[in-house]
Amino acid sequence: MARRIYIFDTTLRDGEQVPGAKLNKRQKLEIAEQLARLGVDVIEAGFPCSSPEDLQAVKAIAEQVKGPVIAGLARAVQQDIDLAWEAVKPAERPRIHVFLGSSDIHLQKKLRRDRETALQQAVDSVKYAKRYCQDVEYSTEDASRTDFDYLCRVVEAVIKAGATVVNIPDTVGYAIPDEFGEMIKKLRERVPALDRVTLSVHCHNDLGLAVANTLAAIRNGADQVECTINGIGERAGNAALEEIVMALKVRQASFDAYTNINTKEIYRTSRMVSRIMNIPVQPNKAIVGSNAFAHSSGIHQDGILKDRSTYEIIRPEDVGIKDHKLVLTARSGRAALRHQLQQLGFSLGEEKFERVYQRFLNVADRKKEVSSEDLVTIVEIELTKVPETYTFHSLQIMSGNTITPMASVTLIKGEEKITESALGNGPVDAVFKSIEKIVRKTAKLRDYDLKAVTTGTDALGEAMVRVEIDGMIYSGIGTSPDVIEASARAYVNAFNRYFAAKKGINGVLSLD
Structure with a gap:
C-alpha cells in the first residue's frame, strides 16, 4: 500500500531568509491562505523570536488559516519556545519546532559546547516545549555532517523526551543522494523508536541536489519532507515543493508514495510567491518555469x-x-476585461478592478494586443503594490553612442508633480539618478534583471531590481512595453518599499 508523504512548507520561514524578500503580516497571511488551498500538511509560518512583527504575523496565520498544522520555529532555549507558543497557540493544530546544531563543526565553532551538554539541552528543550504543546518537532541541525553514532543518540533521546517529529536536515547542502538515503535507512534500523514518530528531512540546494536528496530519503523511509515554493531559501535555496510533489505523482509506481497536494494550485502558488517576494522564477525552472x-x-x-x-x-x-491564449486590445472595454479576468480565475472588487483597468489601458495603448500572460502580470503587479509614497508619471531620455545619456523623470507625491533630470553612464543609470534626486535618497544597485514577459517585438518588459538603502535590501518590480519605463517603475517600487517599511517602523503607516 502506498505511503502518504507529509508536506511541510517553510516558504514563510526559510524562504523568507532570502535578502530583500522580507514580508509584512498581510503578505504572509495571503501566502499562507494559498498554501492551505494548495493542501500542504504543515505551514512553518515564521521564527517568532526574530522580531515582534514576525511573532504577530505567525499569530495571525494561526488564528485565521484553517486546515494545515501551523508551526513556529524556536532555538533550543526557553525564551524562544515561550514566544513560539504564544504565536502558534491560537491554531487548530499548533506545533513548536525546536532546533539545535548536532555536528562537531556547529558544536565547537558556533555553539562552543561539548556533545553531552548539547544533548542535555536538546532533551530539556523538548520537555519544556512539551509543557505547552503536544506536537513538538526537533531538528538536528547540520545532521548530514554529524557523527552518526552521536546523531542516533540525539534522535533517541529527543523521542524519549516527547518529540513527535524528528527532522534530519542537510543544512548546508553537503549530502549526495546515495549517502543521504543510506543515512535515513540506517537511522531507522538503529533507532527503533522512530517507528513511533514522524521522520522528516530538510534539504538545501548548495550542490543542486536538494530534491534528489529528498527523494532518496523518501525511498528510504522519510515520512515528511520540508520544502519551499519555487525552491527559494537561504543561499542556493531549499528543495522545491513542486518538483518533489510532481516527481512522486509522475513516478508513483517507483516510489510507492503520494501526497495530498492539490497540484492544480501549484502554478498559481508559484506565481504568487514570486510576485509578493519579488523573486523571479528562472524560465527553465522545472514544473513552473515559463519554458517548462x-x-x-x-x-x-x-x-x-x-x-x-x-x-x-x-x-x-x-x-x-x-x-490557451487570451488576447485583449484597448478597444475591449471594461466588460470584456472583466470577463477575461474571470476566465483567468481573478475575482476583483471595484476598486482593485479599476486599478487593473487603468494599468491595462496604459499597456494596451502601446501594444496591438494584450495577451493572457500580460494580463496576469498586470493584475499581480497591481495587487501586490505597497502603499505608494511616489507614483511614476513620465520620463524623457536623450541617449546615443556619441552623447552622454540624459534623463528627465516626473513622479507624483500626493498632488504634487516633481521633475528632476540627471546625466548617467547609460539611459537607465540616468533615470535612476533622476529618481534619487526626487526622493532625496541614494541607493546601491545590487541586482538588475530585465526580461520579456511575452513574445514579439512589442512584448511587455519586466524589470526587477534589488537595491541597498540604509544597509537594508529592498526589491522592486515594474512592467511596461518600454524597458526604460519598466526599469523606472521597478526603481520607484523599491523606494516605495523602503518608505513604507520606514513609516511602518515609526508607527506612521501600517502595512497590514
Missing part, C-alpha cells in the same frame, strides 16, 4: 501536435497552467 511547457524544436512540435505525451510527461493543466 514550451516547445521550439520542429521535431518536438510535430510530436506534440500528434500526441502531447511524446514530449510532455506532465500535462500543463495538472499543475494549474491554462494551455
Whole structure:
C-alpha cells in the first residue's frame, strides 16, 4: 500500500531568509491562505523570536488559516519556545519546532559546547516545549555532517523526551543522494523508536541536489519532507515543493508514495510567491518555469501536435497552467476585461478592478494586443503594490553612442508633480539618478534583471531590481512595453518599499 508523504512548507520561514524578500503580516497571511488551498500538511509560518512583527504575523496565520498544522520555529532555549507558543497557540493544530546544531563543526565553532551538554539541552528543550504543546518537532541541525553514532543518540533521546517529529536536515547542502538515503535507512534500523514518530528531512540546494536528496530519503523511509515554493531559501535555496510533489505523482509506481497536494494550485502558488517576494522564477525552472511547457524544436512540435505525451510527461493543466491564449486590445472595454479576468480565475472588487483597468489601458495603448500572460502580470503587479509614497508619471531620455545619456523623470507625491533630470553612464543609470534626486535618497544597485514577459517585438518588459538603502535590501518590480519605463517603475517600487517599511517602523503607516 502506498505511503502518504507529509508536506511541510517553510516558504514563510526559510524562504523568507532570502535578502530583500522580507514580508509584512498581510503578505504572509495571503501566502499562507494559498498554501492551505494548495493542501500542504504543515505551514512553518515564521521564527517568532526574530522580531515582534514576525511573532504577530505567525499569530495571525494561526488564528485565521484553517486546515494545515501551523508551526513556529524556536532555538533550543526557553525564551524562544515561550514566544513560539504564544504565536502558534491560537491554531487548530499548533506545533513548536525546536532546533539545535548536532555536528562537531556547529558544536565547537558556533555553539562552543561539548556533545553531552548539547544533548542535555536538546532533551530539556523538548520537555519544556512539551509543557505547552503536544506536537513538538526537533531538528538536528547540520545532521548530514554529524557523527552518526552521536546523531542516533540525539534522535533517541529527543523521542524519549516527547518529540513527535524528528527532522534530519542537510543544512548546508553537503549530502549526495546515495549517502543521504543510506543515512535515513540506517537511522531507522538503529533507532527503533522512530517507528513511533514522524521522520522528516530538510534539504538545501548548495550542490543542486536538494530534491534528489529528498527523494532518496523518501525511498528510504522519510515520512515528511520540508520544502519551499519555487525552491527559494537561504543561499542556493531549499528543495522545491513542486518538483518533489510532481516527481512522486509522475513516478508513483517507483516510489510507492503520494501526497495530498492539490497540484492544480501549484502554478498559481508559484506565481504568487514570486510576485509578493519579488523573486523571479528562472524560465527553465522545472514544473513552473515559463519554458517548462514550451516547445521550439520542429521535431518536438510535430510530436506534440500528434500526441502531447511524446514530449510532455506532465500535462500543463495538472499543475494549474491554462494551455490557451487570451488576447485583449484597448478597444475591449471594461466588460470584456472583466470577463477575461474571470476566465483567468481573478475575482476583483471595484476598486482593485479599476486599478487593473487603468494599468491595462496604459499597456494596451502601446501594444496591438494584450495577451493572457500580460494580463496576469498586470493584475499581480497591481495587487501586490505597497502603499505608494511616489507614483511614476513620465520620463524623457536623450541617449546615443556619441552623447552622454540624459534623463528627465516626473513622479507624483500626493498632488504634487516633481521633475528632476540627471546625466548617467547609460539611459537607465540616468533615470535612476533622476529618481534619487526626487526622493532625496541614494541607493546601491545590487541586482538588475530585465526580461520579456511575452513574445514579439512589442512584448511587455519586466524589470526587477534589488537595491541597498540604509544597509537594508529592498526589491522592486515594474512592467511596461518600454524597458526604460519598466526599469523606472521597478526603481520607484523599491523606494516605495523602503518608505513604507520606514513609516511602518515609526508607527506612521501600517502595512497590514
